[in-house]
Amino acid sequence: MTLPDNRPFAIRHFAPAALREALKKMYLIRRFEEGAEDSYMRGLIHGTMHLSIGQEASAMATCMELTDNDKITSTHRGHGHCIAKGAEVGRMFAEFFGKETGYCHGRGGSMHIADVKTGNLGANGIVGGGLPIAVGAALSAKRLGKSDVTVCFFGDGANNEGAFHEALNMAAVWKLPVIFVCENNGYGMSTSTARSTAVTHIADRAAAYAMPGVTVDGNDFSAVAFAMHTAIARARAGEGPSLVENLTYRWRGHSKSDRNRYRSKDEIEDWMTRDPIARFRAELIAHGILDEAGAEAVAAEAIADVQAGIEFARSSTAPSISEVTRYVYAEV
Amino acid sequence: MTLPDNRPFAIRHFAPAALREALKKMYLIRRFEEGAEDSYMRGLIHGTMHLSIGQEASAMATCMELTDNDKITSTHRGHGHCIAKGAEVGRMFAEFFGKETGYCHGRGGSMHIADVKTGNLGANGIVGGGLPIAVGAALSAKRLGKSDVTVCFFGDGANNEGAFHEALNMAAVWKLPVIFVCENNGYGMSTSTARSTAVTHIADRAAAYAMPGVTVDGNDFSAVAFAMHTAIARARAGEGPSLVENLTYRWRGHSKSDRNRYRSKDEIEDWMTRDPIARFRAELIAHGILDEAGAEAVAAEAIADVQAGIEFARSSTAPSISEVTRYVYAEV
Amino acid sequence: MNAQAPTDLRTLSYAEAIREAMAIAMEADPTVILMGEDIGVYGGAFQVTLDLIDRFGPDRVMDTPISELGGAGVAVGAALTGLKPIFEFQFSDFAMLAMEQIVNQAAKLRYMLGGEASVPVVFRLPAGSGTGAAAQHSQSIEAWFGHVPGLKVLQPATPEDAKGMLLAALADPDPVMIFEHKLLYKMKGHVPAGSYLTPIGKALLRRAGTDVTIVAGSIMLHRALEAAEKLAAEGISAEVIDLRSIRPIDHETILASVRKTGRLMVVYEGVKAFGVGAEISAMVAESDAFDYLDAPILRLGGADAPVPYNPDLERASVPQVDTIEAAARRLVRREV
Amino acid sequence: MNAQAPTDLRTLSYAEAIREAMAIAMEADPTVILMGEDIGVYGGAFQVTLDLIDRFGPDRVMDTPISELGGAGVAVGAALTGLKPIFEFQFSDFAMLAMEQIVNQAAKLRYMLGGEASVPVVFRLPAGSGTGAAAQHSQSIEAWFGHVPGLKVLQPATPEDAKGMLLAALADPDPVMIFEHKLLYKMKGHVPAGSYLTPIGKALLRRAGTDVTIVAGSIMLHRALEAAEKLAAEGISAEVIDLRSIRPIDHETILASVRKTGRLMVVYEGVKAFGVGAEISAMVAESDAFDYLDAPILRLGGADAPVPYNPDLERASVPQVDTIEAAARRLVRREV
Ligand SMILES: Cc1ncc(C[n+]2csc(CCOP(=O)(O)OP(=O)(O)O)c2C)c(N)n1
Ligand SMILES: Cc1ncc(C[n+]2csc(CCOP(=O)(O)OP(=O)(O)O)c2C)c(N)n1
Numbered sequence A, B: 001m002t003l004p005d006n007r008p009f010a011i012r013h014f015a016p017a018a019l020r021e022a023l024k025k026m027y028l029i030r031r032f033e034e035g036a037e038d039s040y041m042r043g044l045i046h047g048t049m050h051l052s053i054g055q056e057a058s059a060m061a062t063c064m065e066l067t068d069n070d071k072i073t074s075t076h077r078g079h080g081h082c083i084a085k086g087a088e089v090g091r092m093f094a095e096f097f098g099k100e101t102g103y104c105h106g107r108g109g110s111m112h113i114a115d116v117k118t119g120n121l122g123a124n125g126i127v128g129g130g131l132p133i134a135v136g137a138a139l140s141a142k143r144l145g146k147s148d149v150t151v152c153f154f155g156d157g158a159n160n161e162g163a164f165h166e167a168l169n170m171a172a173v174w175k176l177p178v179i180f181v182c183e184n185n186g187y188g189m190s191t192s193t194a195r196s197t198a199v200t201h202i203a204d205r206a207a208a209y210a211m212p213g214v215t216v217d218g219n220d221f222s223a224v225a226f227a228m229h230t231a232i233a234r235a236r237a238g239e240g241p242s243l244v245e246n247l248t249y250r251w252r253g254h255s256k257s258d259r260n261r262y263r264s265k266d267e268i269e270d271w272m273t274r275d276p277i278a279r280f281r282a283e284l285i286a287h288g289i290l291d292e293a294g295a296e297a298v299a300a301e302a303i304a305d306v307q308a309g310i311e312f313a314r315s316s317t318a319p320s321i322s323e324v325t326r327y328v329y330a331e332v
Numbered sequence C, D: 001m002n003a004q005a006p007t008d009l010r011t012l013s014y015a016e017a018i019r020e021a022m023a024i025a026m027e028a029d030p031t032v033i034l035m036g037e038d039i040g041v042y043g044g045a046f047q048v049t050l051d052l053i054d055r056f057g058p059d060r061v062m063d064t065p066i067s068e069l070g071g072a073g074v075a076v077g078a079a080l081t082g083l084k085p086i087f088e089f090q091f092s093d094f095a096m097l098a099m100e101q102i103v104n105q106a107a108k109l110r111y112m113l114g115g116e117a118s119v120p121v122v123f124r125l126p127a128g129s130g131t132g133a134a135a136q137h138s139q140s141i142e143a144w145f146g147h148v149p150g151l152k153v154l155q156p157a158t159p160e161d162a163k164g165m166l167l168a169a170l171a172d173p174d175p176v177m178i179f180e181h182k183l184l185y186k187m188k189g190h191v192p193a194g195s196y197l198t199p200i201g202k203a204l205l206r207r208a209g210t211d212v213t214i215v216a217g218s219i220m221l222h223r224a225l226e227a228a229e230k231l232a233a234e235g236i237s238a239e240v241i242d243l244r245s246i247r248p249i250d251h252e253t254i255l256a257s258v259r260k261t262g263r264l265m266v267v268y269e270g271v272k273a274f275g276v277g278a279e280i281s282a283m284v285a286e287s288d289a290f291d292y293l294d295a296p297i298l299r300l301g302g303a304d305a306p307v308p309y310n311p312d313l314e315r316a317s318v319p320q321v322d323t324i325e326a327a328a329r330r331l332v333r334r335e336v
């Protein structure tokens, strides 16, 4: 008789290389966001940005079992999802800098970065905009007889949009392979879930669609990965959609214009003690996947990638203003 | 010690005159709908119509405890609500016939009949259109310090509109005095709730808004009246909204264009054996509120009222076509 | 529908022509699916899909819940990922619930993604007044979509075009909206058998004339043609152009006609202000055809009011044969 | 904001002027409430409501959930029953989620109910491009609402008008939409103290001239005035009219100017096709002013594309001072 394996799900379930890669991507996300912030200060970026610092485990663990054929729809706070799903930070920065080499050839910017090749159907500037689109992608998979799943990221604020209700209902009625992943960071802009949402947990609403709903610590890589593992298995087995709620926190303001009058310094600092990257790193070290030096190397790789990405973006050319109406329609 | 009163709620709770009046209005509704059908055959009415024959107990019992200060919002299938809330059938027919004496001066027709004086904010041509409007009316009552409640009628089909979700959530978050009354007649046009809605009962969705939800036999006058009594008390006490689901059935097709290919003759006939008017009438007689002759007199009054109403409508004048743009804006 | 009849004898209704187009597309391409409220056993509110569910089954003829925003969004997502959905709004009025998915998503995705995505979705929208269904079921809102880059917006006036435009829309890699007039569904006309594409963005000269150009689409084409017939009796020769496409608009065909007749009148059912006629008038007024104009450009559009219920008011609120006739007469005699 | 300063010295920003209007209305009328996303402690995405929650409390400055359709509908229902809500869409783009409540309900209720109902709601909508927020946060969709009978649609260009129009909108018994340009919020200008109403539906001659009439509203007014200044240096005298109201449009002021200058150019930020310029051009082309026109009517509108992210593309996609100047020059020299 073998002893039960009491290690966390992720450690048991994923190969060490995959875990190392996950840590790397979490660092990449963090450094990407910091690089974006810094570039903004230097005037390299115009417009707004929504940073996901503090939410890296949610993005990465959610995407662990997805292949390039699986799809995601993302949100205005989408850099992390994009990296977790496989995008290159160089082309992301290039988009951010409005360059022709960017994922959207400079037309989309932060709120529209997509990477169709890795299955990322795109960030979205409309809160809740991706919810029905994700259901449509899942419908395609089902009708085309593929086993692909679609993961739909959305925020706690988005859960009060009518699109949420309509999308979840249709997904359930048609038993589609879609997983709704709510990144509940406690606020939609300045409005707390307590002031905006009649239930305590977004997952409490899953029952209204007769689908499983689970609330997990979104800063615990393994907890998220396990919830996703279950939901993805269900979806691939043709049993229909699930709702996974990752409780997490954004360390920065909602966007650059945030005066931060709606949450306390204590609250922010308390959440910063629960850094999802530090936790995951410690876990990997504790279970012998990496040693300190190995972890440092991973962190350093991320820094190098981000620096190279910024360099690539800076040196790329901008679109020609004569092409302002290009890409409105298919070229014939 | 007195014996417990085991009579049905309505018999215990309402004065005999009120119960007689309720029966009268239920007959009025039935005869109004038949009169509308007949008028349509005779070419007195153009356009479409949605008849509520079979749903009279739901309309009437829901409105039993409402005063003229309390508001309702209604639906495309709204004639019954309108009569139950206190409208005159003459002005309703006049509207149906497109006459200047109609409730909307001939501009609105069946789908827009309103009677603001009796608190009926109007039928609505948009499925789900009345849901947020009802929440707004309840907000007015709360802000203006009134004890009025708003009752929002909607159908099972409407429960899948995003407006349902947004409206119920806001009503709950703001604890507004509104009662959402779902008349679940099993179908939204041709689409059964099983094919359109992820849960079995619409009231199952109340939990997603942390509000009480109850499913009752909508053809049982007393059951509906009791559910409403509870919900209205809660609303007037400032405790917030409720959801009441009345299970009922429409005997006729969805509208005039219905080929009725989605439900069986058996199903229809089975429901016709559960005629809400016959049931209520029998109940009143059984409990000595009326005798047979008295009930017949009530039924005859309804016929006379409908005949007089049609006469009034026929003899009324139509609006002048020179006034086609009148009422677009307030007259100054 | 009678696929056996010789081509030149084939007469179908507008609704049958649309149905035939859908059936042809679905036979040829398994990725074409239909979505909409009550399009299955009910056959659609206007009986356009009718029996297609019997032929193609509920997986390809999908009744949606009453969820216009979500439904349209599902169609957009499906179109992004390999399907070609034809989404029917039960009435075009209800597209108002889905503006966000149509305008913010479908129309813009290709652009926002720098050409890396394609949204080949077709929206079908029964439009217009005349059915006594009042203000929320009788609107003509097609002009709004003319204002939206990324969309193509069509308005077939005949069964032949109804079929050819739907097939062309399906062949197009971008989102296309087709406004079908409810009063035309029963109209019969010649419809070629088999598959053919009506070019998107091309107007059509339906009647040649010399005194005045009347541009009209959808049901207004038929009223304009009838008015032209009557005007001919009194010696006024009207040229009638079927607009067909609201986005893009066929500038060339219209300008060529105006250069010839020197007078332009645009007839449309939507509210006059900011309607289809505004764009056409402005387009002509800023072109070189301006110098050929002998008279002001006249617009005959819907009343500045919601569509009323009373049938006489309803009729009075949109252009009719007699009002078109009278307006053309005034224009030609320069009594504007 | 300094209520003590003498009237002639009072200078406020456009955002401050709007805030002052709201405060005056709320002081005077307890039924006025504010609704919108993050208008409370956050102060609004553009800091327009700023500290009003401190003065009037959360019952009158209500943060709504992110539910545009429902939120707008609540405002409509409240307006029907005794409150006067001012509903802020965080960006005008998001009004697309609420078209049904704005267009099918608010705009039509009075008519559908035969005059028996009134919906005194005010919608505030931050609009326009120039902030680098790309296609879904930069639109100018006001023309759509010009097409909707029952609505009034305003576009203030100055702090003074921003205040006066909001107060006029609140005094109006019908639904009013006010499109505020995001780039104007920080613009300063003279604002009278106290309460005053800017008449709805009146355009304003902002600069007299003789060679060409330029009609422009909102931020385009300022660009047009700047262009007019430059044109003056080369001997071209442009008359500049601030449109102010899109529904109703002030025909008389525009026509009078065109009769004088014989040339018309309309400048607007929305997509050119089916935009504000289409209506104004068509309105002039069908009027008696047609005979006074010495040149085609020129429209300078937004590009036929979603608003792009890259700042240079974004600038190129809407009229700027130099493009206005060049276009006016071409028009006057008749090189169109
Ligand atoms: C339809 C719509 N409404 C409002 C906004 C403005 N907005 C952008 S993000 C945001 C908050 C979203 O909150 P949540 O969904 O919780 O995501 P988070 O920002 O917390 O990641 C708001 C109100 C928008 N972009 N789209
Ligand atoms: C937004 C919208 N979508 C669709 C319709 C067309 N329609 C009118 S009634 C109806 C069915 C409504 O079903 P339900 O809410 O159950 O009410 P019932 O007719 O059963 O009383 C539909 C689809 C509409 N009027 N509005």
Ligand SMILES: [Mg+2]
Binding pocket: A155, A156, A157, A183, A184, A185, A186, A187, A188, A189
């Ligand atoms: Mg959030």
Ligand SMILES: [Mg+2]
Binding pocket: B155, B156, B157, B183, B184, B185, B186, B187, B188, B189
């Ligand atoms: Mg129903």
